Amino acid sequence: MPRQYRRKPRRPGPKLLGLDLGERRIGVAVSDDTGVIASPVRIIDLKRATLEDVANLAGEFKVDGIIVGLPKGMSGDEGFQARETRAMAAEIEAFVSVPIIFWDERLSSYIADQALSARVKSPRERRKQLDAIAAAVTLQSYLDANPLEHQ
Numbered sequence: 001m002p003r004q005y006r007r008k009p010r011r012p013g014p015k016l017l018g019l020d021l022g023e024r025r026i027g028v029a030v031s032d033d034t035g036v037i038a039s040p041v042r043i044i045d046l047k048r049a050t051l052e053d054v055a056n057l058a059g060e061f062k063v064d065g066i067i068v069g070l071p072k073g074m075s076g077d078e079g080f081q082a083r084e085t086r087a088m089a090a091e092i093e094a095f096v097s098v099p100i101i102f103w104d105e106r107l108s109s110y111i112a113d114q115a116l117s118a119r120v121k122s123p124r125e126r127r128k129q130l131d132a133i134a135a136a137v138t139l140q141s142y143l144d145a146n147p148l149e150h151q
Helices: 051-060 080-093 108-119 123-145
Strands: 016-021 025-031 038-045 065-070 100-104
Touching: 016 051, 016 080, 016 123, 025 051, 025 123, 038 123, 051 080, 065 080, 065 123, 080 100, 100 123
Parallel strands: 016 065, 065 100
Antiparallel strands: 016 025, 025 038
């Protein structure tokens, strides 16, 4: 049987929104207008906001696509959290007209925590920023792996 190769999906554009979806909080990051650098923007508390509010960020930031961090196990398997993330993304997708792309977020929270622990000593303050930094780490990983094609 011949091997089947899947083409890498084309990057939707330079301006992207990165989301680290959690049960209670969602970390939000956005790329710059050139599509090279990801920056943490905010954390959305789902006790005070809805997934529609999250979807509205796509219009607020005028993004070309949304990158959602997909939590996988170290073996690459998708478990309960990945299924929950896919379900939340499907709800967000109903409110947006831009593509949603899943991107492996393994170790993004660890990397974010390491970066924060170097400059923020209070564990409480680190928790407040962690999800947005994790979203930026995931988005930056996507940007680095999928540079814009020059036209």
